[in-house]
Amino acid sequence: xxLDRAIALLFFLLFVVYGxxxxxxxxxxxxPFMQRNPVWPSTxxxxxxxxxxxxxxxxxxxxxxxxxxxxAEIDLSRLGQYKFGQAISLLGLMVAYAVLLRPAGxxxxxxxxxxxxxxxxxxxRFILLLFVSAVAGGAVWYLxxxxxxxxxxxxxxxxx
Amino acid sequence: MFEGILVGLAAAFSITNLLMVIxxxxxxxxxxxxxxxxPMSIIAIMIPIAISIxxxxxxxxxxxxxxxxxxxxxSTSSILINAPGVASTVASSFDGYPLAxxxxxxxxxxxxxxxxxxxxxxxxxxxxxxAPVLASVALLFHSAEYFALMVVGLSxxxxxAGSGQIGKAVLMTLTGLMMSTVGEGALFNMPRFTxxxxxxxxxxxxxxxxxxxxxLPEALYLVLDPSRSSREKETTxxxxxxxxxxxxxxxxxxxxxxxxxxxxxxxxxxxxATIASFLGYAVERNIASKKDQAQFxxxxxxxxxxxxxxxxxxxxxxFVPLLTLGIPGSGTTAILLGALIALNVSPGPRLMTTEPxxxxxxxxxxxxxxxxxxxxxLPLIPYIAKxxxxxxxxxxxxxxxxxMMGAYIGQNNATELLILVGxxxxxxxxxxxxxxxxxxxxxxxxxxxxEDNFARSMxxxxxxxxxxxxxxxxxLLILAIVLIxxxxxxxxxxxx
Numbered sequence: 001x002x003l004d005r006a007i008a009l010l011f012f013l014l015f016v017v018y019g020x021x022x023x024x025x026x027x028x029x030x031x032p033f034m035q036r037n038p039v040w041p042s043t044x045x046x047x048x049x050x051x052x053x054x055x056x057x058x059x060x061x062x063x064x065x066x067x068x069x070x071x072a073e074i075d076l077s078r079l080g081q082y083k084f085g086q087a088i089s090l091l092g093l094m095v096a097y098a099v100l101l102r103p104a105g106x107x108x109x110x111x112x113x114x115x116x117x118x119x120x121x122x123x124x125r126f127i128l129l130l131f132v133s134a135v136a137g138g139a140v141w142y143l144x145x146x147x148x149x150x151x152x153x154x155x156x157x158x159x160x
Numbered sequence: 161m162f163e164g165i166l167v168g169l170a171a172a173f174s175i176t177n178l179l180m181v182i183x184x185x186x187x188x189x190x191x192x193x194x195x196x197x198x199p200m201s202i203i204a205i206m207i208p209i210a211i212s213i214x215x216x217x218x219x220x221x222x223x224x225x226x227x228x229x230x231x232x233x234x235s236t237s238s239i240l241i242n243a244p245g246v247a248s249t250v251a252s253s254f255d256g257y258p259l260a261x262x263x264x265x266x267x268x269x270x271x272x273x274x275x276x277x278x279x280x281x282x283x284x285x286x287x288x289x290x291a292p293v294l295a296s297v298a299l300l301f302h303s304a305e306y307f308a309l310m311v312v313g314l315s316x317x318x319x320x321a322g323s324g325q326i327g328k329a330v331l332m333t334l335t336g337l338m339m340s341t342v343g344e345g346a347l348f349n350m351p352r353f354t355x356x357x358x359x360x361x362x363x364x365x366x367x368x369x370x371x372x373x374x375x376l377p378e379a380l381y382l383v384l385d386p387s388r389s390s391r392e393k394e395t396t397x398x399x400x401x402x403x404x405x406x407x408x409x410x411x412x413x414x415x416x417x418x419x420x421x422x423x424x425x426x427x428x429x430x431x432x433a434t435i436a437s438f439l440g441y442a443v444e445r446n447i448a449s450k451k452d453q454a455q456f457x458x459x460x461x462x463x464x465x466x467x468x469x470x471x472x473x474x475x476x477x478x479f480v481p482l483l484t485l486g487i488p489g490s491g492t493t494a495i496l497l498g499a500l501i502a503l504n505v506s507p508g509p510r511l512m513t514t515e516p517x518x519x520x521x522x523x524x525x526x527x528x529x530x531x532x533x534x535x536x537x538l539p540l541i542p543y544i545a546k547x548x549x550x551x552x553x554x555x556x557x558x559x560x561x562x563x564m565m566g567a568y569i570g571q572n573n574a575t576e577l578l579i580l581v582g583x584x585x586x587x588x589x590x591x592x593x594x595x596x597x598x599x600x601x602x603x604x605x606x607x608x609x610x611e612d613n614f615a616r617s618m619x620x621x622x623x624x625x626x627x628x629x630x631x632x633x634x635x636l637l638i639l640a641i642v643l644i645x646x647x648x649x650x651x652x653x654x655x656x
Contacts, residue, residue: 002593003589003592003593004328004593004594004595006593007589007590007593007595008331011331011335014335014338015334015338018338018353021353026352029350034348037619038618038619038621038622038623039614039615039618039619041347041348041350041352043614043615043618044341044610044611044614044615045338045341045352045353048334048337048338048341049338051330051334052331052334052335052338055327055330055331055334056331058327058330058331059327059328059331063327063648064325064326064327064328081385082384082385083383083384083385083386084384086383086384087380087383087384087588090380090383090556090560091380091581091584091585094560094564094577094580094581095577095578095581097564097577098564098574098575098577098578098581099574101568101574101577102574110561113557113560113561114557114558114561117556117557117560118553118554118557121383121552121553121556121557122553123551123553123554132554136558136561140561140565144565144569147212149212150212150569150572151572
């Protein structure tokens with residue numbers, strides 16, 4: 001099965017679950033006075049679910065296959081040359097950044113994120129990296145907290 | 161109307177707004193030049209800053225400046241290193257890059273800047289004429305017509321996705337609509353589809369979604385495929401920026417034609433700057449004399465002027481449905497609409513009367529933006545182009561970092577970062593499978609408005625009767641169905 005049709009199958013399942021919730025779960029908790037309204041909180045989702053199931057079936061069953069296809073942005077025949085390891089590592093680093101941002105503080109987590117992600121990409125000039133990361137982290141912290149007025153804890157929680 | 165124009169002039173020429181235009185154009189050019197970063201990503205990153213400004217006029221002027229700057233920056237990287245920053249400048253590389261290889265990079269950049277300036281300016285004049293007319297017609301619309309009009313807009317976006325893509329575009333639009341129903345909306349005052357997760361009570365953040373759909377996949381593509389990065393490519397030296405009177409005379413008719421054509425394509429929902437630039441290039445090649453035709457693809461200034469004029473005029477044209485109907489025709493204008501909603505501004509036909517300062521200031525700042533691009537950015541290009549030399553190993557971590565900052569600042573919540581990563585990974589896979597992502601974001605942003613107008617129409621008519629009671633609503637809904645079905649039927653007929 002081609003990737004686009006496999007994804008269409010996932011969308012089909014998603015719309016089925018969404019439709020099941022809209023048709024059979026949501027209305028149960030509806031207050032009696034709201035039931036007299038011509039439009040319920042589930043009305044719009046029900047319509048989307050039906051159309052979503054139909055659209056995903058259209059792609060899943062390959063009705064578009066016979067038409068002229070737009071060339072894919074990514075060449076699947078070159079898949080082996082793509083750097084998946086680096087991309088997944090960077091996504092992992094982003095998750096770590098999200099988890100550490102509050103406890104470790106903005107400056108430390110940002111500096112570490114920038115240094116480690118550049119290292120993952122093959123950068124080895126650590127002194128330059130440390131300098132650039134620290135300056136960037138400090139400047140962005142000042143902009144966000146000082147100029148935009150959004151609180152960002154700069155230091156780890158144990159330092160206040 | 162003239163009173164509004166005067167108010168807009170005063171607002172656009174205020175020091176703050178002038179700085180916003182200049183700053184926006186410079187930032188847009190600077191970042192737009194980086195391969196892989198399109199205007200949608202840049203605007204998404206800039207939104208938290210624009211919202212923090214507080215003044216809707218200044219914020220929208222800044223974002224519009226960033227938009228133009230990004231398109232101009234994209235042209236520059238297309239011409240200098242054959243690495244278009246955005247899809248709408250791909251056609252510019254057909255003749256721009258050969259010109260640069262012939263040692264005429266400066267001339268090519270000037271042709272691009274002059275054409276962009278002319279296309280943008282003529283587009284802005286057309287916008288001034290068309291927008292009030294369309295807004296006055298739209299004032300006659302009620303909820304039912306608005307609902308139907310939004311359905312037409314969403315269908316058109318899917319229909320313009322191209323042959324073999326319509327089903328996927330419809331699916332993406334519906335996914336966006338589905339996501340817009342998550343959370344506690346103002347309409348029913350009860351949580352829907354939150355699965356008990358507290359952070360989903362307020363629904364998905366649109367900035368997070370915009371970052372996840374555009375900025376993050378772009379950055380991940382640069383990681384996955386290093387050949388997309390410019391580092392290995394040699395930056396062409398920029399020498400003489402002048403063009404002769406004869407050359408100007410040669411491209412003038414092209415500019416005139418493509419300004420009009422590009423603008424009209426830009427007005428259509430879903431068509432946008434990319435289609436305008438390719439169509440502009442194709443039309444000019446077809447109508448050119450045999451001698452000129454032979455030059456296309458080898459460094460023709462007509463071949464460069466056509467897409468450059470068309471894409472800028474289309475950018476301006478895409479503001480028509482946004483400002484007059486509140487319906488975005490492209491991913492970029494959808495992000496701008498989201499920013500406006502975050503600033504408590506409801507774009508629509510009443511915007512011109514309720515917020516004349518904002519309406520006209522934005523239109524007038526488009527002229528100023530075009531002037532800034534021509535007289536400020538062009539001479540600075542040799543210096544701004546140095547950004548192309550930033551090593552990929554430094555560039556990518558910073559793009560990822562700014563993407564996360566945009567999502568975090570937008571909601572001030574670390575959970576948004578996890579949602580960003582999850583959705584960004586999904587968006588990257590979707591792009592692998594050739595699913596268009598802009599319809600998802602447009603569906604998401606229009607979703608609550610669509611449901612709101614649908615619910616109001618249902619309540620007024622006590623049911624679905626509004627579809628048959630109002631001929632315009634019925635007509636628009638039939639048009640929406642035709643738009644979806646027509647490309648498929650035409651393709652089948654062609655095969656027979």
